[in-house]
Amino acid sequence: MFKSGNHGDPVPNRERTxxxxxxxxxxETARKPDIGESRSESMHGWCGKILRVDLSRGxxxxxxxxxxxxxxxxxxxxxxxxxxRREVDPACDPLGPENKIVMAAGPxxxxxxxxGARYVVTTKSPLTGAITCSNxxxxxxxxxxxxxxxxxxxxxxxxxxxxxxxxxxRVELRPAGHLWGKTTHETDDALRGETHAKAKTAxxxxxxxxxxxxxxxxxxxxxAAGRAGVGAVxxxxxxxxxxxxxxxxxxxxxxxxxxxxxxxYREAFKAKTQxxxxxxxxxxxxxxxxxxxxxxxxxxxxxxxxxxxGWESIYGETLTRKYLVRAKPxxxxxxxxxxxxxxxxxxxxxxxxxxEYETVYALGSDCGVDDLAAxxxxxxxxxxxxxxxxxxxxxIACAMELYEKGYLKESEIGMPLPWGDGAxxxxxxxxxxxxxxxxxxxxxxxxxxxxxxxxxxLAMVAKGLDFAGYDPRGEQGMGLAYATSPIGGSHMxxxxxxxxxxxxxxxxxxxxxEDKPPLVAKWQDLFSVIDAAGLCVFFSVRYLVEQNLMVxxxxxxxxxxxxxxAGYSPEEVERAGERIVNAERLFLLAAGFTRKDDSLPPRIxxxxxxxxxxxxxxxxxxxMLVPYYKLRGWTPEGEPSExxxxxxxxx
Amino acid sequence: xxxxxxxxxxxxxxAPTGKGSFELSLADGATVADVFATLRIPSTVxxxxxxxxxxxxxxxxxxxxxxxxxxxxxxxx
Numbered sequence: 001m002f003k004s005g006n007h008g009d010p011v012p013n014r015e016r017t018x019x020x021x022x023x024x025x026x027x028e029t030a031r032k033p034d035i036g037e038s039r040s041e042s043m044h045g046w047c048g049k050i051l052r053v054d055l056s057r058g059x060x061x062x063x064x065x066x067x068x069x070x071x072x073x074x075x076x077x078x079x080x081x082x083x084x085r086r087e088v089d090p091a092c093d094p095l096g097p098e099n100k101i102v103m104a105a106g107p108x109x110x111x112x113x114x115x116g117a118r119y120v121v122t123t124k125s126p127l128t129g130a131i132t133c134s135n136x137x138x139x140x141x142x143x144x145x146x147x148x149x150x151x152x153x154x155x156x157x158x159x160x161x162x163x164x165x166x167x168x169x170r171v172e173l174r175p176a177g178h179l180w181g182k183t184t185h186e187t188d189d190a191l192r193g194e195t196h197a198k199a200k201t202a203x204x205x206x207x208x209x210x211x212x213x214x215x216x217x218x219x220x221x222x223x224a225a226g227r228a229g230v231g232a233v234x235x236x237x238x239x240x241x242x243x244x245x246x247x248x249x250x251x252x253x254x255x256x257x258x259x260x261x262x263x264x265y266r267e268a269f270k271a272k273t274q275x276x277x278x279x280x281x282x283x284x285x286x287x288x289x290x291x292x293x294x295x296x297x298x299x300x301x302x303x304x305x306x307x308x309x310g311w312e313s314i315y316g317e318t319l320t321r322k323y324l325v326r327a328k329p330x331x332x333x334x335x336x337x338x339x340x341x342x343x344x345x346x347x348x349x350x351x352x353x354x355x356e357y358e359t360v361y362a363l364g365s366d367c368g369v370d371d372l373a374a375x376x377x378x379x380x381x382x383x384x385x386x387x388x389x390x391x392x393x394x395x396i397a398c399a400m401e402l403y404e405k406g407y408l409k410e411s412e413i414g415m416p417l418p419w420g421d422g423a424x425x426x427x428x429x430x431x432x433x434x435x436x437x438x439x440x441x442x443x444x445x446x447x448x449x450x451x452x453x454x455x456x457x458l459a460m461v462a463k464g465l466d467f468a469g470y471d472p473r474g475e476q477g478m479g480l481a482y483a484t485s486p487i488g489g490s491h492m493x494x495x496x497x498x499x500x501x502x503x504x505x506x507x508x509x510x511x512x513x514e515d516k517p518p519l520v521a522k523w524q525d526l527f528s529v530i531d532a533a534g535l536c537v538f539f540s541v542r543y544l545v546e547q548n549l550m551v552x553x554x555x556x557x558x559x560x561x562x563x564x565x566a567g568y569s570p571e572e573v574e575r576a577g578e579r580i581v582n583a584e585r586l587f588l589l590a591a592g593f594t595r596k597d598d599s600l601p602p603r604i605x606x607x608x609x610x611x612x613x614x615x616x617x618x619x620x621x622x623x624m625l626v627p628y629y630k631l632r633g634w635t636p637e638g639e640p641s642e643x644x645x646x647x648x649x650x651x
Numbered sequence: 652x653x654x655x656x657x658x659x660x661x662x663x664x665x666a667p668t669g670k671g672s673f674e675l676s677l678a679d680g681a682t683v684a685d686v687f688a689t690l691r692i693p694s695t696v697x698x699x700x701x702x703x704x705x706x707x708x709x710x711x712x713x714x715x716x717x718x719x720x721x722x723x724x725x726x727x728x
Contacts, residue, residue, distance in 0.1 A: 275695040279660045279723050287725060290659045294701050294720045317660065335726065495727065503699035503724035509706050538726040613704025 044253035045107030045563030046070045047150045051171060053164055055237050056097060056156030060171050065150055071566055072649065074532035074576050075106030077133050079151050080122025081583045084131065087153070090590035094126035094229075095211060095236040097157035103144070103202070103242065104152075106534020110145030110250045110331070112262055113559045114269065114543070115536035117142055117331035124591070125228035125487070126236075127213040127391070127445050128464035131587045132228035132487045135531055136202075137330035138220035143200040146246030158238040163203075165195055166244040176240035181206060183384040184218040191243050199245040205386025207433040208235035212443040214391035214466075215433075218383060222338075222353035223330070226388040228465050228487055253565025261558040265543050269334055272542075279316075280337035280538060281327055285357040287316030288469075291501040292361075295510055296612030297474040299467065300365045301419055302397040303460045303603055306471045307612040310370025314360050318372060328353065335538055341376060348377035348426070355379040355389070358491075361469030362393025363425050367400055374422025378429050385433035391445055394466035396428055398446035398459055399438075407453040413438045457602050463488030463593065472604050472621075474614025475500045477508075477516040479605075480624045481524070483598045486584035494524030498541055505547035513620040517628040519549055525577035526551050532580060533560060553577075579648045582632075582640050586650065595638040598625060652679055652715035656686060659722040662698055665690040677713065684709040686719055697724050 043065070050063040073082045080102045092098040101123045108116040119141030125132035144152070147166050154164075161176040179187050184205040191201050202219035208231030215231030216224040225231075234240075252258045279287045292298035293311045300308040312318065319339065328338035342351040355363070355376050363375040382389045396417075402408035403417040410416050414437050417424055431439025441449055446466055450459035460467050465488025472479030477496030485493040499519065500510035508515070530540045533556055544555030557570045588597075600621055608616045629636060633644030645651045656666075656675050663670040667690070677685050683700055687709065692698070700707045701720040713719070 275693060276697050276723055277661050279725050280727070283660060285727065287660060287722075288727070290720075290722045291699070291725060294657075294704060294722070296704055337726075498727065502727065503697070504726065507699060507706055507708075542724075542726055613701075 043067060043070070044251045044565050045111070045560070046075065047145060047148050047250070049149050050151040050153060051149050051166070052153045052155070053173070054156050055154065055158040055162065055173075055239060058158070058173055060173065070107075072576060072579060074529065074560070074573070075150065076104045076109065076118065076120040076534050077122065077135070077528060077531035078576065078580045079104040080120050080133050081131065081580055081587060083151070083153055084122050084124070085583060085587055087155075088124060090124070090587050091592070092124060094124040094129065094233060097155075097237070099124050099233055099236075101154040101230070101233055101237070102151060103154070105141050105145050105150055106532055107564050108559055109534030110142035111252065111258070111563055112332055113535065113563070114262065114266055115330065115333045115335070115539040116534055117333055118531070118534050118536055119144060120531055121217055121225040121230045123230055123233045125230075125465075126211070126232045127229040128488050129591060130228075130463050130465075130486065130488060130593060131584055131591070132230060133531070133584070134217070134225035134227045134230045135492065136217070136219055136223045136225040137333070137536055138200075138223035139331045140200040140202050140219035140223070140244065141534065142331040143244045143246050145250050146248050147244050148246065148248055152242065154237060154239060157236065161238050161240050163191065163241040163243060164239065166242070166246075167196070168246055168248070179240050180209060184386050185221055185384050187241060188221050191241055195243050196245045199243050201241055201243050203241040203386070204231045204234045205384060205433065207386040208232055209240075210433065210435045210443065211235050212387065212432060212435065213445050214388040216386050216388045218386050222383045224383070224388065226390065227490060231386050250563070252563050254562050258559065258562025261555065261562050265555050266334060268543050269539070278335055280335050283316030283320050284324075284327070284337055284339040285316070286314075286319050286355060286360045288357040288502070289315035289360060291497070292470060294613070295474055295501050296609065296614040297471040297501070297510070298365055299361055299460070299469055299471050301368050302366060302401040302458065303467070303471055304401070305611065306474055306609050306614050308365035308370075311365065313370040314364045314372045314375065316357075319355070322372065323376060325351075330536070333536065333539070337538060343373050343376060346373060347423075348373040350377050350380050352380035352383055354383065358469050359389040359393065362390045362397070362466075364393075366393055366397040366469075367421075367425065368419030369422045369425060370420065371422035374425055378425035381426055381429040385429065387429060387433055390468060391466045392429055392432065393425075394460060395432075395442045395446040395449060396425060398450055399442065401458055402450065402453045402455065407455050460601055460603070461489050462600055463597050465489045468492075470497055470501070471609070471614070472600065472619040473609045473617045474612075475510040476513040476619060476624070477510070477520050479600055479619035479621050480516055480520045480628060483600055483621055483625070484520070484524070484628065486581070486588055492527065492537070494520055494527045495537065496520055496523060498523075499549060504541055505545070505551065506549060508549070511614070511617060513624050517624050518631055521628060521632055522550060524581055525574055526553060528577035528580040529553050529556060529573055532576065575648070579650065582644065582648055582650055585640055589639060598638055652677055652681070652713070654686070654713050654715070654717045654719055657718065657720045659720075661696070661723055662692070662721045665692045681713050682709065683707055683711045683713065683719065686713070698722065699724055
């Protein structure tokens with residue numbers, strides 16, 4: 001599949017980089033007044049248009065989206081792996097010009113579908129060497145669709161800092177030297193000032209510029225495509241930002257059917273929430289602490305414990321009471337889980353968004369910090385500097401344990417680093433983003449830090465990506481999900497916490513492992529579908545799938561068909577999800593990953609949980625992996641069989 | 652017998668006094684369903700139920716000193 005790209009070309013001179021492209025003949029052919037005319041006549045839901053940006057040559061071009069690719073891969077995450085496999089050598093240097101960034105929206109992104117707000121950034125990760133596909137909401141993704149584009153493929157490397165300005169079908173690269181070094185918020189302010197007040201931005205902060213291996217791409221100021229260093233890849237390309245303005249509407253194949261489905265599922269949401277106010281709207285995702293702490297899987301002190309004595313000081317209800325200003329929805333979202341917060345006074349005074357549950361775990365319990373103001377302030381810093389809060393917190397937690405055990409000296413850190421030191425969170429985030437002092441070591445992430453100190457087993461990672469906020473010893477399915485996720489230790493590639501902890505759609509015993517392989521596989525495929533469609537899992541898992549463990553994507557299929565006219569069956573949609581998972585697996589294998597990388601640290605598989613409701617348990621990963629591979633149609637070595645690839649059209 | 656009840660989020664609205672954790676007196680042989688009946692939690696209100704940190708349901712029998720945790724199903728974290 002890999003075809004060599006046009007990399008390594010002489011870099012353009014500054015003049016050429018400055019060139020405005022919408023006057024070029026190439027772009028002339030693509031200039032159309034609205035989405036409806038610029039897309040392929042037969043395409044709805046999808047715009048039918050790919051924007052290719054060659055930063056080495058300073059060249060921008062349009063390509064048509066292949067309708068068969070659209071149908072087979074649905075969009076967003078599906079398009080990401082399709083183009084990455086086609087165009088990027090899995091063995092490439094992630095921070096070299098040969099790596100590419102695929103930013104892609106789904107067919108429901110930018111429509112009125114509930115939570116049709118998402119896009120996915122796919123690239124080869126500098127943190128892990130694996131694929132990463134980071135997902136984000138806000139308003140930027142919908143705006144991208146309204147500008148008439150499904151996909152942006154960013155390739156090469158600019159000689160000098162630039163940003164991409166997409167004003168409908170007029171697209172240009174502009175110098176960004178004056179923005180280099182600025183925070184994400186400063187950059188957003190400046191870019192909207194020099195383009196359009198209503199433009200939407202996706203930017204990197206100082207962390208991305210310095211190629212911190214877990215730098216994020218921040219869109220709409222505080223929403224993050226956070227995981228596995230997508231921001232570092234953008235920084236390596238000297239691309240500071242993508243700015244987009246679109247005034248078109250996404251064309252619908254069958255507006256009547258689409259509206260009927262949309263109304264039906266929004267009404268179902270309203271009916272259920274009449275007696276059940278959505279916890280995520282009232283308290284944000286940080287309410288999830290109740291679920292993890294109660295089950296004894298709230299990671300504490302670098303996963304040494306599964307319960308945190310200070311949990312009530314940092315969970316969602318406390319956040320609501322102390323610092324919540326208002327709930328903030330993404331585009332077209334009825335839930336509104338986003339948190340606008342303010343710390344009115346004290347050493348951590350500030351205002352911003354968050355913290356989310358994952359941040360409360362990573363910068364809170366995992367570091368033994370029960371000071372909500374400190375971890376919220378550290379969250380603000382991460383957002384403004386462009387850092388993934390999960391990997392930042394996890395790296396600090398790892399450093400704290402290395403320090404506790406005497407494997408990391410105070411002289412190496414430059415300060416003491418005891419558990420619970422809230423001030424250190426803020427300080428280390430700032431140092432990491434700018435690679436100052438010990439921050440330069442933290443910037444490489446927990447895996448490299450632990451290895452450097454001679455104790456790689458103390459990095460709580462899968463495939464080098466830091467775990468989310470769930471200890472797999474008391475939640476067996478999560479262990480299998482971490483180990484087999486294509487991007488490493490993420491909960492968002494088939495989140496078993498829904499059925500193991502949170503009661504959605506039904507409750508399953510989190511301690512059993514025998515029943516988990518088929519559930520994890522099914523949910524991984526489902527999450528691929530949700531990500532590909534451009535939806536958010538928070539709404540989708542409760543309202544757009546059948547409410548049993550097989551989670552047939554009936555509602556998603558209805559919405560997809562109304563938007564695209566593709567005439568999908570739910571089974572075909574599920575199959576597309578499975579295709580995406582297998583395609584991602586193929587990229588991993590080609591990048592050199594093997595069965596042994598489907599692993600968890602020995603703490604999780606061999607050290608029994610010391611206390612709490614999950615006391616005495618370890619994660620039974622090996623027992624789950626064998627049946628998991630088998631039911632996936634993979635060999636005992638974890639490679640998709642020829643028959644499976646043929647069935648999915650991946651041969 | 653007495654059990655300890657820990658309600659969260661909207662389930663706090665059914666706590667007899669204040670909105671925090673409380674002790675509840677139940678007849679011997681009571682189940683989780685008796686907690687719901689005593690607190691008058693409507694059947695339309697959804698709850699995830701844990702007894703001593705383990706997954707439970709309405710039929711789960713209770714013993715003196717049990718810790719009963721109630722929280723709404725959540726759409727994720």
